[in-house]
Amino acid sequence: MNNTFLLLRPRLISAINSMRPRNGKHNWPRFFMYGSLGFVFWTGTFIIFYRVLFYFQSIQDFGNILAMKLISMLIIIFFTLLLFSNIINCLSHLYLSQDLPLLHSLPVSSENIFSSRWIISTFDSSWMIVAFSFPVFLSYGLIYKTGFSFYLTFPVTIVFMCLITSALSSILVLFGAKILPAGRIRTIIIVLGVFMTLLLILVLRLIRPEQLVNPDSFASVVLYLNSMQTPDSPLLPTTWITDIIKASLNGEIKNCLFNIALTGTCAFMLIFISNMIARLIYFDGFSKSQTTSKRLFAPVKYKGYNWESLLSFLPRESKAFAVREIRTFFRDSAQWPQLFLIIALIGIYLYNFSVLPLDNLPIKAVYLQNLFSFLNIGLAAFVLTAIVARFVFPSVSREGEAFWIVQAAPVSLKKFLWIKFFLYYVPLIILVEFLVVVSNLLLRVSPFMMFLSTITLFCLVPAVVGMAVGLGAVYADFKSENPAQAATSFGGLLFMVLCFCLISTVVILEAGPVYSIFMADLRGQGISLLQLTWSVISFVFAFLLCLLAIFYPIYLGEKKLRIR
Amino acid sequence: MINLQELTKDYGTVVAVNKLNLSVSAGEIYGFIGPNGAGKTTTIRMMGGILAPTSGKIIIGGLDMAQKPAEAKKLIGFIPDRPFLYEKLTGMEFLQFSADLYNVKRDTFLEKAQKLLQQFDLLDWADELVEAYSHGMKQRLIIASALLHDPQILIIDEPMVGLDPSAVRLVKDILKELAAHQTTVFISTHTLSIAEDLCHRIGLIHKGTLSAQGTLDELKHIANLGEAGLEEVFLTIIKENTFI
Numbered sequence: 124m125n126n127t128f129l130l131l132r133p134r135l136i137s138a139i140n141s142m143r144p145r146n147g148k149h150n151w152p153r154f155f156m157y158g159s160l161g162f163v164f165w166t167g168t169f170i171i172f173y174r175v176l177f178y179f180q181s182i183q184d185f186g187n188i189l190a191m192k193l194i195s196m197l198i199i200i201f202f203t204l205l206l207f208s209n210i211i212n213c214l215s216h217l218y219l220s221q222d223l224p225l226l227h228s229l230p231v232s233s234e235n236i237f238s239s240r241w242i243i244s245t246f247d248s249s250w251m252i253v254a255f256s257f258p259v260f261l262s263y264g265l266i267y268k269t270g271f272s273f274y275l276t277f278p279v280t281i282v283f284m285c286l287i288t289s290a291l292s293s294i295l296v297l298f299g300a301k302i303l304p305a306g307r308i309r310t311i312i313i314v315l316g317v318f319m320t321l322l323l324i325l326v327l328r329l330i331r332p333e334q335l336v337n338p339d340s341f342a343s344v345v346l347y348l349n350s351m352q353t354p355d356s357p358l359l360p361t362t363w364i365t366d367i368i369k370a371s372l373n374g375e376i377k378n379c380l381f382n383i384a385l386t387g388t389c390a391f392m393l394i395f396i397s398n399m400i401a402r403l404i405y406f407d408g409f410s411k412s413q414t415t416s417k418r419l420f421a422p423v424k425y426k427g428y429n430w431e432s433l434l435s436f437l438p439r440e441s442k443a444f445a446v447r448e449i450r451t452f453f454r455d456s457a458q459w460p461q462l463f464l465i466i467a468l469i470g471i472y473l474y475n476f477s478v479l480p481l482d483n484l485p486i487k488a489v490y491l492q493n494l495f496s497f498l499n500i501g502l503a504a505f506v507l508t509a510i511v512a513r514f515v516f517p518s519v520s521r522e523g524e525a526f527w528i529v530q531a532a533p534v535s536l537k538k539f540l541w542i543k544f545f546l547y548y549v550p551l552i553i554l555v556e557f558l559v560v561v562s563n564l565l566l567r568v569s570p571f572m573m574f575l576s577t578i579t580l581f582c583l584v585p586a587v588v589g590m591a592v593g594l595g596a597v598y599a600d601f602k603s604e605n606p607a608q609a610a611t612s613f614g615g616l617l618f619m620v621l622c623f624c625l626i627s628t629v630v631i632l633e634a635g636p637v638y639s640i641f642m643a644d645l646r647g648q649g650i651s652l653l654q655l656t657w658s659v660i661s662f663v664f665a666f667l668l669c670l671l672a673i674f675y676p677i678y679l680g681e682k683k684l685r686i687r
Numbered sequence: 688m689i690n691l692q693e694l695t696k697d698y699g700t701v702v703a704v705n706k707l708n709l710s711v712s713a714g715e716i717y718g719f720i721g722p723n724g725a726g727k728t729t730t731i732r733m734m735g736g737i738l739a740p741t742s743g744k745i746i747i748g749g750l751d752m753a754q755k756p757a758e759a760k761k762l763i764g765f766i767p768d769r770p771f772l773y774e775k776l777t778g779m780e781f782l783q784f785s786a787d788l789y790n791v792k793r794d795t796f797l798e799k800a801q802k803l804l805q806q807f808d809l810l811d812w813a814d815e816l817v818e819a820y821s822h823g824m825k826q827r828l829i830i831a832s833a834l835l836h837d838p839q840i841l842i843i844d845e846p847m848v849g850l851d852p853s854a855v856r857l858v859k860d861i862l863k864e865l866a867a868h869q870t871t872v873f874i875s876t877h878t879l880s881i882a883e884d885l886c887h888r889i890g891l892i893h894k895g896t897l898s899a900q901g902t903l904d905e906l907k908h909i910a911n912l913g914e915a916g917l918e919e920v921f922l923t924i925i926k927e928n929t930f931i
Contacts, residue, residue, distance in 0.1 A: 431783070443787030447773060447780075454775040454816070524771035530737040531767075532788045533760035686739055 126231045130239035153613045160616065161254075169258035176266040190263075195365045197259060198284075201252055202361050205285060207316055208248040209292035216244040217293070217405070218300055218412040227409065237401040241293055248292075249285035256281055260368070267372045276371040276379060280364055283386040287360050290393035297400050300408030320464075360389055440534050444542045451521070461513055472506065472558060476565040493641060496568040500576050501630045503559050504583050507551065508622040515547045515591035516618055517609035519599045519680070526601050537681045544585075544592045544677065552584045571644065575637060582665070583629060586672035587622055593676020594618045597683045625672055632665045688713045688840055688871040689734065694743035696729050696895075703729040705895040706743070711873055711888075713839075716866045718886030719875040720917075722925060726895040727875040728768065731844045734873065735765040748839055761789060764833030768845040768875075770825035774818035778809055778828050781817060782835060789836035796835075803831040806857070822849040830858060840871045847878055859885055879917045889917070891924050899924050 142150060175193075179186040217240050226236050260277045263269075356362055363382045370379035430446045437445060452458055476499075519540075522529060529539055559576045568576075598614025609615055636658035643650045650658070689711040696704040704726040711717040721727050732738040734745055736756050745752035747759040772781060782800040785791075791799065804810040807827040817825065826849045833841065841862070847855045862872050862885060876882055882889050883903060890900035899909050906920045 439787045439790060443784050446787075447776060447784050450780065451773055451775040524769070525773050527735075527737055527765075527767050527771065528773075531735045531760060531763070531765040533757040534788060535757055 126235040127238040127242070130226065130231065130235060131242060134243055156613060156616060156620075165255065165258055168255055169262055172259050172262035173265065176262055180266060190266075191369055194263065194368055195361075197256075198361050198365045198368070201256060201281075202284060202288060202364070205249060205252055205288035206292055208252075209244065209289045210296060212244040212248045213241070213289075213293050213296040214300070216240040216247070217296060218409055223409065224413070227406075233406040233409070234398065234402045237293075237405045238398065241289065241397070241401075244293075245285060245289040248289065253281055253285065263368070263372060269372055270374065272376070272379075273371045276367060276383070279383065280367045280386065283383075283390045284360070284364050286390040287386070287393055290390065290397045293397045294393070294400060297397065297404055297408060300412060301404050304412050360386060363389075440538070441542050441545075444534075444539065445546050448518070448543070448546055458514075465510055468506065468509075469554075469558065473561055473565070476562045490645075492566045493568050493572050496563050496566050496572040496576060497630075497634070497637060499559060499562055499566070500579050500583075500633075501626055503555055503562075503576075503580060504587065504626040504629075505623075506558070507555050507580075507584060507587055508619060508626070510554075511547070511551065511587050511591045511622075512610045512615055512619055515543075515551075515588055516595040516615055518543055518547065518592065519595045519684075520601060520603060520609045522599075523601055523603075526599075536684045537677075540592055540596055540677050540680055540684075544588055547592070548585055548588045551588060552581070555580050555584050569641075569644070571640065575633070579629065579633065579665075582669040583626065586625060586669040589673035590618060590621060590625070590676045593678070593680035594621070596680025597676070599684070625668065628668060629665045632661045632668075636661045688715075688748055689717075689873060690744075690746035691730075691734070692744040692746070694730065694733065694745060695741045696726070696733060696738065697741040702895050704733070704740075704892075707892070707895070707897055709890055709897060709900065711871055713871055714866050714869040715888065716862060716872040716874065716886045718882035718889040719873065719892060720877070720879065720882055720889060720921060721892035721898075725892045727892055728844055730892065731842055731873075731875050734842050735763060735767075736760050737765075761836075762839045764836070764838030764841045766829055766833050766841070766843040766846060768848060770822065770829050770849070772817045772825055772828065775816060777814050777816055778804065778820070779813040781828065782832055785832040785835055791836050799835060800831075803834060806861075807831045807854070823851060823854060826850055827854060830861075834861070834865075838870065840873065841865065843872065843874045845876055845878075846874060847876070847881060855881075879921060883917045891921065893925055 144150065176190055179190045179193075182189070217237065220240075223236075227233065260273075260281075264273050264277075267273075363385045367379055367382040367386065370376075370382065430449055431442070434442045434445050529536075556577060559580055560573070563573050563576055594614055594617065595609065598609070598612060598617070600609060600612065603609065636654070639650055639654045640658065643654075689709075691707050691709050694704055694707040695702065707726075707730060709717075719727055719730065729738065733740050734747070734752075736752055736759065740753075745759075748762045750759040750762070752759045773784075776784065779800060782803070783796070786796045786800070801810065801813075804813050807830065809824060809827055809831065812820065812824065817828070820828065830846070846858055846862075850858065859881070862874075866872055866887075874882070874886065886903075888900060888902055889906060891898045891906070899906055901909065903917060903920075906917070906924070909920075909924070
C-alpha cells in the first residue's frame with residue numbers, strides 16, 4: 124500500500140509544481156479564466172435546474188413524477204458518462220502513458236502500479252462530473268426543502284457511483300488488453316462510442332420534440348407519463364443510486380441507508396475483484412501493449428501518385444506540407460470520431476432549418492425568415508469556431524517533437540503558418556458557405572440577406588482560421604502526449620473567447636444597418652444619407668476587424684515560434 | 688563553409704553559449720566535444736536554424752543565417768540527437784516530403800531515395816509507418832533524408848546514438864566519403880573514439896565557451912600530454928577550463 128501512495132507522489136508534486144510561477148510569469152490569469160468559466164457554467168447549471176424543478180413543482184400530480192424521472196435519467200447519464208470516461212482513462216493510465224516503462228522497471232509490484240494508476244484514472248474521469256452534479260443536487264435539495272442529511276447523502280452516493288464505474292471499467296479494460304493491444308482497443312471504443320452518441324442525437328432529433336406543443340399529441344404525452352412510474356430493475360446500481368436520492372429527498376431514512384449499504388458494498392466488492400484480476404493479468408496486458416499493433420488498413424504501396432498528384436498544382440513546399448498534413452491527419456484514429464461528429468452536426472443543423480413551420484407562422488413570415496437568416500450568420504460562425512478549435516487550433520501543436528523538421532527546413536515559419544492557414548481555410552470556407560447557402564434556401568430569404576450572409580462569412584472564416592493558426596502557434600505545446608487537448612487549454616479557451624467577441628462584434632456592427640436597409644426595402648422606401656453613412660462605416664469597420672484577426676495572430680504566432 | 692562569430696545564447700537563467708568563434712572549411716570533419724550541458728546541442732540547434740541566437744552571427748556557405756535562413760538551410764543536412772519524426776508517414780513518404788522541401792529533382796528522387804533506403808537497410812520498411820520503426824531505424828531514416836538533397840554541409844548531433852555497429856561503420860564511411868568530396872561535416876558527440884577516428888579537427892566546449900581546438904596532436908600538445916588518448920586530453924582540458 125505504501126508503494127501505491129509512493130507512486131502517486133510524482134503526480135501530486137507535478138500538480139503542485141504546475142501552480143508555481145514559470146520564468147517569473149504568474150499563473151493567476153490562467154486560474155482566473157478557468158475559474159470564471161467554471162463558475163459561469165456551474166451557476167448556469169444551478170439556475171436552469173432550479174427553474175425547471177420550480178416549474179415542475181407548479182404542475183399538480185405530474186410535477187413530482189417528472190422531477191423523479193429527471194433524476195433517474197440524470198443518474199443513468201452520469202453513470203454512462205463515467206463508465207465511458209473511465210474506460211478511456213484506464214486505457215491511457217494503465218497501458219499507454221509514456222512513463223509506464225519506467226514505472227515497470229522500478230522494484231514495485233505491478234499490482235501497486237495498477238492501484239496507483241487506477242486511483243489517478245478514477246480522479247481524472249470523475250472530478251468534472253462530480254463538480255457539475257453538485258448544482259443539480261443542490262437545486263433538488265432546495266426545491267424539496269430537505270434536511271441536512273440530504274447534503275451528506277448525495278456526495279457519498281456520487282463517490283460510490285464513481286468507484287463502481289471506475290472498478291467496472293478497469294475490469295473491462297484488463298480483460299480487453301489481455302486480448303487486443305491497448306492502442307487498438309482505444310480506437311475501437313472511441314469509434315463505437317461516437318457511433319452510439321450520433322445514433323442517440325439523431326433519434327432524439329427525429330422524434331421532433333417541437334411537436335409536443337401540438338395539443339393533438341397531448342394524449343400520447345399522458346400515456347408516456349403513466350409509463351414513467353414503472354420501476355427500474357432492482358439489480359442495477361443505477362436503480363440503487365436513484366433510490367438513495369429519492370429516499371433522501373422524501374426523508375425515508377431506512378430505505379436510504381439500505382440502498383447506500385447496497386451501493387457501497389457493490390463498489391468495494393468490484394474494487395476488490397478488479398485488484399484480484401489485475402494481480403493475475405495486468406502485466407500480460409501491459410506487455411502486449413508495448414508491441415506496435417498492425418495497421419488497421421493495409422499499407423498502400425508507393426506508386427508516386429494519389430495526394431501528391433491531386434495537389435500537384437500547388438508550389439512544391441506547400442504541396443509537401445499539405446500532403447503531409449492530410450496524411451498524418453487522416454491516419455490518426457483519434458481524429459475519426461471528431462469527423463463523424465461534424466458530419467452529424469451539419470446534418471442536424473440543416474435538418475433543423477428544414478423542419479421549421481414557415482408556412483404556419485402567426486408572425487409575418489418574411490420578417491421572421493430574414494431575422495433567422497441574420498442570426499444564422501452568427502450561428503454558422505459559432506459552429507465554425509467549434510470545428511476550428513478542435514482541428515485548426517491544435518494543428519501547430521500536432522507537429523509535436525518533430526517540429527525540428529520544420530525549423531530546420533528551408534521554409535520560413537511565416538510561410539509554414541500561411542500554408543497551414545490555406546490548408547484549413549479552403550475546405551472550411553466551402554463547408555461554411557454550403558451551410559449558410561443551403562440553410563438560407565430552406566428559409567427562402569431575400570437576395571439581400573443571401574448576399575449579406577455569404578459575404579459576412581466569407582470575411583469571418585479566414586478571420587477565425589487565422590486566429591486559430593496564430594494563437595495555436597503562440598500557445599503551441601510540442602511536448603503534449605495528446606495535442607488534441609490543446610483545444611481545452613488556456614490558449615484554446617482564449618481563442619474561443621476572442622472568436623466569440625469577434626463574431627458578436629461583427630454581427631452587432633451589421634445588425635443596425637441591416638435592419639434599416641431591410642425595413643426600407645420592405646416599405647418600398649430608400650435609405651437616408653445618415654443611414655447610408657452609418658452602414659458604410661459599420662461594414663468597413665467589420666471588414667477591418669476581420670483583416671486584423673487574420674494577420675495579427677499569425678504575426679504573433681510566427682514571432683513566438685521564432686524565439687522558442 | 689561554417690563561420691560562427693561571437694555566437695551567444697542566453698536563456699535568461701543561464702548563458703548556454705558565450706561568444707563562440709569558430710570556422711570550419713570545406714571538406715573538413717569538425718568534432719565538437721564537451722561535457723553534458725556544455726552548450727553543444729544549443730550551438731548545433733542555432734547552426735541548424737532551429738534556435739535563434741541572442742547575439743552573434745552564423746555564416747553558412749557565405750550566407751548569414753539571420754538574413755537568409757531559407758537559402759542557408761538549403762545547404763545544410765541536419766541530423767538531431769533524438770529521432771522525432773512524423774509517426775503517421777511511411778519512410779518513403781517522409782523522404783518525398785523532405786525532397787519537396789529541399790527541391791530535390793523530381794526525376795531523380797525515386798532512384799535516389801531507393802538507393803539511400805537500400806544503403807541504410809530500410810528498403811523493406813519503405814512503405815511501413817514510421818511509428819513501427821525502432822529507434823535505430825528512425826535515426827537511419829533521418830540520416831538518409833539529410834543526405835537526399837546532397838547538402839554541402841552536414842550538421843550532426845550525436846550521430847551514432849541508437850545505431851548498431853554495422854550502421855556506425857556505414858555512417859563513418861559515408862561521412863569520410865562525403866568529406867573527400869568537399870562536404871563539410873560538423874559533428875557533436877560524446878563518443879570520443881568517434882571524434883578521434885573521424886575528425887580532422889576537434890573543438891572542446893565547456894560552460895558555453897570554446898576551451899580548446901585543433902587536431903588531436905595539437906590538443907595533446909596544448910594539454911601537455913605526450914601519447915595520451917583524447918579521453919585524457921578531454922579530462923585535462925575540462926579540469927584546467929581554458930587553453931585558448
